[in-house]
Amino acid sequence: xxxxxxxxxxxxxxxxxxxxxxxxxxxxxxxxxxxxxxxxxxxxxxxxxxxxxxxxxxxxxxxxxxxxxxxxxxxxxxxxxxxxxxxxxx
Numbered sequence: 001x002x003x004x005x006x007x008x009x010x011x012x013x014x015x016x017x018x019x020x021x022x023x024x025x026x027x028x029x030x031x032x033x034x035x036x037x038x039x040x041x042x043x044x045x046x047x048x049x050x051x052x053x054x055x056x057x058x059x060x061x062x063x064x065x066x067x068x069x070x071x072x073x074x075x076x077x078x079x080x081x082x083x084x085x086x087x088x089x090x
Contacts, residue, residue, distance in 0.1 A: 002031035004042045005056065012050060014057055029060045029067075 006027050009015050019026050033056050039045055048056075 002027045002034055005030050005034060005045050005053070008045065008053055009057055012053065014054065025064065026060060029063045030056065032063065033059045 006023065015026070034040070037056070
C-alpha cells in the first residue's frame with residue numbers, strides 16, 4: 001500500500017533527490033501516515049487527489065524531521081554524558 005503511494009509521489013515528481021535516496025524510510029513513514037488517515041488499500045490511494053497526496057507527503061516530511069531531531073538530540077545527550085563521565089573519572 002505505501003509502496004503504491006511512494007510510486008504516486010515519484011510519478012508526480014513530488015520527492016526530493018534526498019527523499020528518493022531514502023526510499024525505505026519514506027515508505028515506512030508513509031505507511032504510518034496512511035494508517036492514521038484510515039487509507040488501507042491501493043484502490044483508495046489511487047483515487048485520492050493530488051492535493052491529498054501532497055498533504056500526506058507533508059505529514060511524512062514532518063514525521064521524518066521529528067525523527068531526525070530525536071536522533072540528533074539522543075546523540076547530543078550521549079556526547080554530554082560521555083563528557084561528564086570523563087570529567088568524573090579525571
